[in-house]
Amino acid sequence: MRRRHLPAQTGAGSEREPDEAEAWAEQPPLVECRDLACTFGTGEAAVVAVHGVSLQVWPGDQIGVMGPSGSGKSTLLHLLGGLRPATAGTVGWPGLGGHPLGVPGRIGFIFQGPSLVPSLDVVENVTLPLLMADADPAEAIRRARAALDAVGIGTLAARVPDELSGGQAQRVAVARALVCQPRLLLADEPTGQLDHAAADVVMTSLLDARARLGAALVVSTHDPLIADRLSGRWVMRDGAVTGTSSPAERVAR
Numbered sequence: 001m002r003r004r005h006l007p008a009q010t011g012a013g014s015e016r017e018p019d020e021a022e023a024w025a026e027q028p029p030l031v032e033c034r035d036l037a038c039t040f041g042t043g044e045a046a047v048v049a050v051h052g053v054s055l056q057v058w059p060g061d062q063i064g065v066m067g068p069s070g071s072g073k074s075t076l077l078h079l080l081g082g083l084r085p086a087t088a089g090t091v092g093w094p095g096l097g098g099h100p101l102g103v104p105g106r107i108g109f110i111f112q113g114p115s116l117v118p119s120l121d122v123v124e125n126v127t128l129p130l131l132m133a134d135a136d137p138a139e140a141i142r143r144a145r146a147a148l149d150a151v152g153i154g155t156l157a158a159r160v161p162d163e164l165s166g167g168q169a170q171r172v173a174v175a176r177a178l179v180c181q182p183r184l185l186l187a188d189e190p191t192g193q194l195d196h197a198a199a200d201v202v203m204t205s206l207l208d209a210r211a212r213l214g215a216a217l218v219v220s221t222h223d224p225l226i227a228d229r230l231s232g233r234w235v236m237r238d239g240a241v242t243g244t245s246s247p248a249e250r251v252a253r
Protein backbone atom coordinates (compact mmCIF):
# COMPACT_ATOMS: atom_id res chain seq x y z
CA MET A 1 0.00 0.00 0.00
CA ARG A 2 1.30 3.45 -0.87
CA ARG A 3 0.65 6.83 0.55
CA ARG A 4 -2.13 8.89 -0.93
CA HIS A 5 -1.99 12.66 -1.20
CA LEU A 6 -5.53 13.00 0.10
CA PRO A 7 -6.51 12.42 3.74
CA ALA A 8 -6.77 8.79 4.86
CA GLN A 9 -9.90 6.84 4.10
CA THR A 10 -10.96 7.42 7.67
CA GLY A 11 -10.61 11.15 7.22
CA ALA A 12 -7.88 11.21 9.82
CA GLY A 13 -5.22 12.77 7.62
CA SER A 14 -3.94 16.25 8.14
CA GLU A 15 -3.78 19.24 5.86
CA ARG A 16 -0.24 19.94 4.73
CA GLU A 17 1.78 22.17 2.55
CA PRO A 18 2.34 20.63 -0.90
CA ASP A 19 6.08 20.17 -0.31
CA GLU A 20 5.37 18.07 2.80
CA ALA A 21 2.87 15.98 0.88
CA GLU A 22 5.47 15.45 -1.83
CA ALA A 23 8.11 14.45 0.72
CA TRP A 24 5.83 11.82 2.25
CA ALA A 25 4.32 10.58 -1.00
CA GLU A 26 4.65 6.93 -1.92
CA GLN A 27 5.22 5.78 1.65
CA PRO A 28 3.18 3.02 3.29
CA PRO A 29 1.15 3.76 6.44
CA LEU A 30 3.14 3.60 9.65
CA VAL A 31 0.37 1.67 11.33
CA GLU A 32 -2.93 0.34 10.10
CA CYS A 33 -5.62 -1.60 11.88
CA ARG A 34 -8.82 -3.30 10.90
CA ASP A 35 -11.72 -4.16 13.21
CA LEU A 36 -9.31 -3.80 16.09
CA ALA A 37 -10.62 -4.79 19.51
CA CYS A 38 -9.33 -5.23 23.02
CA THR A 39 -11.34 -6.80 25.84
CA PHE A 40 -10.08 -6.97 29.41
CA GLY A 41 -11.21 -9.90 31.53
CA THR A 42 -13.71 -12.57 30.65
CA GLY A 43 -17.33 -13.49 31.24
CA GLU A 44 -19.41 -11.11 33.28
CA ALA A 45 -16.32 -9.15 34.28
CA ALA A 46 -15.27 -8.50 30.65
CA VAL A 47 -14.69 -4.87 29.67
CA VAL A 48 -14.65 -4.08 25.98
CA ALA A 49 -12.15 -1.22 25.97
CA VAL A 50 -11.79 -0.90 22.19
CA HIS A 51 -13.84 -2.44 19.38
CA GLY A 52 -14.32 -2.16 15.64
CA VAL A 53 -11.53 0.35 15.02
CA SER A 54 -10.22 0.52 11.44
CA LEU A 55 -7.80 3.30 10.60
CA GLN A 56 -4.37 4.20 9.32
CA VAL A 57 -1.66 6.59 10.43
CA TRP A 58 0.57 8.01 7.71
CA PRO A 59 3.93 9.76 7.86
CA GLY A 60 3.37 13.38 8.80
CA ASP A 61 -0.07 12.89 10.30
CA GLN A 62 -0.84 14.79 13.49
CA ILE A 63 -3.90 13.50 15.27
CA GLY A 64 -5.63 14.44 18.50
CA VAL A 65 -7.60 11.61 20.11
CA MET A 66 -10.48 12.92 22.18
CA GLY A 67 -13.26 11.26 24.14
CA PRO A 68 -14.63 10.93 27.64
CA SER A 69 -12.73 9.17 30.40
CA GLY A 70 -12.90 5.41 29.85
CA SER A 71 -13.71 5.71 26.15
CA GLY A 72 -10.62 3.70 25.19
CA LYS A 73 -8.04 6.32 24.19
CA SER A 74 -5.12 4.87 26.18
CA THR A 75 -5.95 1.32 25.18
CA LEU A 76 -6.06 2.30 21.52
CA LEU A 77 -2.66 4.00 21.73
CA HIS A 78 -1.20 0.93 23.45
CA LEU A 79 -2.60 -1.29 20.68
CA LEU A 80 -1.21 1.00 17.96
CA GLY A 81 2.19 0.88 19.63
CA GLY A 82 2.26 -2.89 20.03
CA LEU A 83 2.36 -2.55 23.82
CA ARG A 84 -0.78 -4.62 24.20
CA PRO A 85 -2.04 -7.47 22.00
CA ALA A 86 -5.38 -7.13 20.25
CA THR A 87 -8.06 -9.60 21.26
CA ALA A 88 -9.71 -9.31 17.83
CA GLY A 89 -8.95 -7.71 14.49
CA THR A 90 -5.54 -6.88 13.10
CA VAL A 91 -2.87 -4.24 13.54
CA GLY A 92 0.25 -3.93 11.41
CA TRP A 93 3.14 -1.53 10.91
CA PRO A 94 4.00 -1.67 7.19
CA GLY A 95 5.88 1.63 7.30
CA LEU A 96 7.95 0.59 10.33
CA GLY A 97 9.40 -2.61 8.99
CA GLY A 98 7.30 -5.13 10.87
CA HIS A 99 6.39 -5.33 14.53
CA PRO A 100 7.70 -2.18 16.25
CA LEU A 101 9.03 -4.06 19.27
CA GLY A 102 11.25 -6.01 16.88
CA VAL A 103 12.67 -2.74 15.55
CA PRO A 104 13.69 -0.74 18.64
CA GLY A 105 13.08 2.96 18.58
CA ARG A 106 10.67 3.11 15.69
CA ILE A 107 7.90 4.22 18.04
CA GLY A 108 8.33 6.85 20.72
CA PHE A 109 5.91 6.78 23.66
CA ILE A 110 5.12 9.63 25.99
CA PHE A 111 2.85 8.90 28.93
CA GLN A 112 0.87 11.18 31.22
CA GLY A 113 3.60 11.18 33.87
CA PRO A 114 7.24 11.34 32.83
CA SER A 115 8.25 8.11 34.66
CA LEU A 116 11.91 9.08 34.95
CA VAL A 117 14.36 6.93 36.90
CA PRO A 118 14.95 9.03 40.04
CA SER A 119 18.50 7.83 40.68
CA LEU A 120 19.73 8.77 37.19
CA ASP A 121 20.39 12.30 36.00
CA VAL A 122 18.50 13.77 33.06
CA VAL A 123 20.97 12.85 30.35
CA GLU A 124 21.29 9.29 31.71
CA ASN A 125 17.49 8.94 31.67
CA VAL A 126 17.42 9.96 28.02
CA THR A 127 20.15 7.47 27.08
CA LEU A 128 18.12 4.50 28.35
CA PRO A 129 16.29 3.58 25.10
CA LEU A 130 19.59 3.70 23.23
CA LEU A 131 21.41 1.58 25.79
CA MET A 132 18.56 -0.95 25.72
CA ALA A 133 19.11 -1.10 21.95
CA ASP A 134 22.82 -1.81 22.55
CA ALA A 135 24.11 1.59 21.45
CA ASP A 136 27.67 2.58 22.32
CA PRO A 137 27.48 4.47 25.68
CA ALA A 138 29.49 7.50 24.48
CA GLU A 139 27.33 7.75 21.38
CA ALA A 140 24.22 7.37 23.54
CA ILE A 141 25.30 10.34 25.67
CA ARG A 142 25.99 12.44 22.58
CA ARG A 143 22.57 11.67 21.11
CA ALA A 144 20.82 12.20 24.44
CA ARG A 145 22.38 15.66 24.72
CA ALA A 146 21.25 16.46 21.19
CA ALA A 147 17.69 15.31 22.03
CA LEU A 148 17.68 17.49 25.15
CA ASP A 149 18.90 20.47 23.13
CA ALA A 150 16.17 19.83 20.57
CA VAL A 151 13.47 20.20 23.22
CA GLY A 152 15.21 23.23 24.73
CA ILE A 153 16.43 21.76 28.03
CA GLY A 154 20.06 20.99 27.31
CA THR A 155 21.07 23.03 30.37
CA LEU A 156 19.23 20.60 32.67
CA ALA A 157 21.29 17.57 31.63
CA ALA A 158 23.06 17.12 34.98
CA ARG A 159 20.00 17.48 37.21
CA VAL A 160 18.14 14.56 38.75
CA PRO A 161 14.36 14.26 38.28
CA ASP A 162 13.63 15.63 41.79
CA GLU A 163 15.19 18.93 40.72
CA LEU A 164 12.81 19.44 37.76
CA SER A 165 9.41 21.10 37.44
CA GLY A 166 6.58 18.97 36.06
CA GLY A 167 6.88 20.60 32.65
CA GLN A 168 10.65 20.15 32.56
CA ALA A 169 10.32 16.49 33.56
CA GLN A 170 7.79 15.92 30.81
CA ARG A 171 10.15 17.51 28.28
CA VAL A 172 12.82 15.04 29.44
CA ALA A 173 10.28 12.29 28.71
CA VAL A 174 9.78 13.81 25.25
CA ALA A 175 13.56 13.84 24.68
CA ARG A 176 13.72 10.19 25.81
CA ALA A 177 10.99 9.32 23.31
CA LEU A 178 12.81 11.19 20.52
CA VAL A 179 16.33 9.94 21.11
CA CYS A 180 15.95 6.94 18.80
CA GLN A 181 14.47 9.19 16.10
CA PRO A 182 11.10 7.43 15.94
CA ARG A 183 8.80 7.56 12.94
CA LEU A 184 5.66 7.31 15.08
CA LEU A 185 5.12 9.32 18.27
CA LEU A 186 2.31 8.14 20.54
CA ALA A 187 1.56 10.46 23.44
CA ASP A 188 -1.05 9.44 26.01
CA GLU A 189 -2.30 12.60 27.73
CA PRO A 190 1.24 14.00 27.81
CA THR A 191 0.06 17.32 29.23
CA GLY A 192 -2.57 15.99 31.63
CA GLN A 193 -0.59 16.98 34.72
CA LEU A 194 0.63 20.36 33.47
CA ASP A 195 -0.70 23.90 33.51
CA HIS A 196 -1.47 25.58 30.19
CA ALA A 197 1.89 27.28 29.79
CA ALA A 198 3.87 24.08 30.44
CA ALA A 199 1.44 22.06 28.30
CA ASP A 200 1.97 24.46 25.44
CA VAL A 201 5.75 24.07 25.62
CA VAL A 202 5.50 20.27 25.65
CA MET A 203 3.15 20.32 22.66
CA THR A 204 5.50 22.62 20.77
CA SER A 205 8.34 20.15 21.44
CA LEU A 206 6.24 17.30 20.08
CA LEU A 207 5.10 19.19 16.99
CA ASP A 208 8.63 20.40 16.24
CA ALA A 209 9.91 16.83 16.56
CA ARG A 210 7.19 15.56 14.25
CA ALA A 211 8.23 18.04 11.59
CA ARG A 212 11.97 17.46 12.07
CA LEU A 213 11.75 13.66 11.98
CA GLY A 214 9.01 13.43 9.33
CA ALA A 215 7.15 11.39 11.95
CA ALA A 216 3.48 11.02 12.71
CA LEU A 217 2.15 12.27 16.03
CA VAL A 218 -0.90 10.85 17.82
CA VAL A 219 -1.87 12.56 21.08
CA SER A 220 -4.74 11.60 23.39
CA THR A 221 -6.07 14.49 25.39
CA HIS A 222 -9.09 15.84 27.23
CA ASP A 223 -8.02 19.40 26.49
CA PRO A 224 -9.59 20.99 23.37
CA LEU A 225 -6.80 23.59 23.28
CA ILE A 226 -4.23 20.80 22.96
CA ALA A 227 -6.31 18.96 20.36
CA ASP A 228 -6.69 22.17 18.37
CA ARG A 229 -2.93 22.30 17.86
CA LEU A 230 -3.19 19.04 15.89
CA SER A 231 -4.73 19.09 12.45
CA GLY A 232 -6.46 15.69 12.54
CA ARG A 233 -8.95 14.39 15.08
CA TRP A 234 -10.29 11.02 16.19
CA VAL A 235 -13.26 11.10 18.50
CA MET A 236 -13.78 8.05 20.73
CA ARG A 237 -16.86 6.92 22.59
CA ASP A 238 -17.46 3.60 24.36
CA GLY A 239 -14.40 1.99 22.78
CA ALA A 240 -15.15 2.98 19.18
CA VAL A 241 -13.76 5.75 17.00
CA THR A 242 -17.01 7.50 16.20
CA GLY A 243 -15.61 10.34 14.14
CA THR A 244 -12.50 11.58 12.39
CA SER A 245 -11.84 14.95 10.89
CA SER A 246 -9.35 17.39 9.48
CA PRO A 247 -9.49 21.10 10.40
CA ALA A 248 -11.18 22.02 7.13
CA GLU A 249 -13.96 19.54 7.88
CA ARG A 250 -14.40 20.97 11.39
CA VAL A 251 -14.69 24.50 10.03
CA ALA A 252 -17.20 23.33 7.40
CA ARG A 253 -19.46 21.77 10.04
Ligand SMILES: Nc1ncnc2c1ncn2[C@@H]1O[C@H](COP(=O)(O)OP(=O)(O)OP(=O)(O)O)[C@@H](O)[C@H]1O
Binds near residue numbers: 048067071073
Ligand atom coordinates in the same frame (compact mmCIF):
# COMPACT_ATOMS: atom_id res chain seq x y z
N1 LIG B 1 -5.78 -3.24 32.53
C1 LIG B 1 -7.11 -3.09 32.51
N2 LIG B 1 -7.90 -4.04 33.07
C2 LIG B 1 -9.24 -3.93 33.06
N3 LIG B 1 -9.91 -2.90 32.48
C3 LIG B 1 -9.16 -1.94 31.92
C4 LIG B 1 -7.73 -1.98 31.90
N4 LIG B 1 -7.27 -0.87 31.26
C5 LIG B 1 -8.36 -0.18 30.91
N5 LIG B 1 -9.49 -0.80 31.29
C6 LIG B 1 -10.86 -0.36 31.04
O1 LIG B 1 -10.99 -0.14 29.65
C7 LIG B 1 -11.79 1.00 29.39
C8 LIG B 1 -10.99 1.99 28.57
O2 LIG B 1 -9.93 2.48 29.37
P1 LIG B 1 -8.85 3.51 28.78
O3 LIG B 1 -7.86 3.75 29.86
O4 LIG B 1 -8.37 3.04 27.48
O5 LIG B 1 -9.76 4.82 28.56
P2 LIG B 1 -9.32 6.33 28.37
O6 LIG B 1 -10.25 6.93 27.37
O7 LIG B 1 -7.87 6.41 28.08
O8 LIG B 1 -9.61 6.94 29.81
P3 LIG B 1 -8.94 8.21 30.53
O9 LIG B 1 -9.28 9.40 29.68
O10 LIG B 1 -9.62 8.25 31.86
O11 LIG B 1 -7.47 7.95 30.63
C9 LIG B 1 -12.23 1.54 30.75
O12 LIG B 1 -13.51 1.02 31.04
C10 LIG B 1 -11.19 0.98 31.70
O13 LIG B 1 -11.72 0.80 32.99
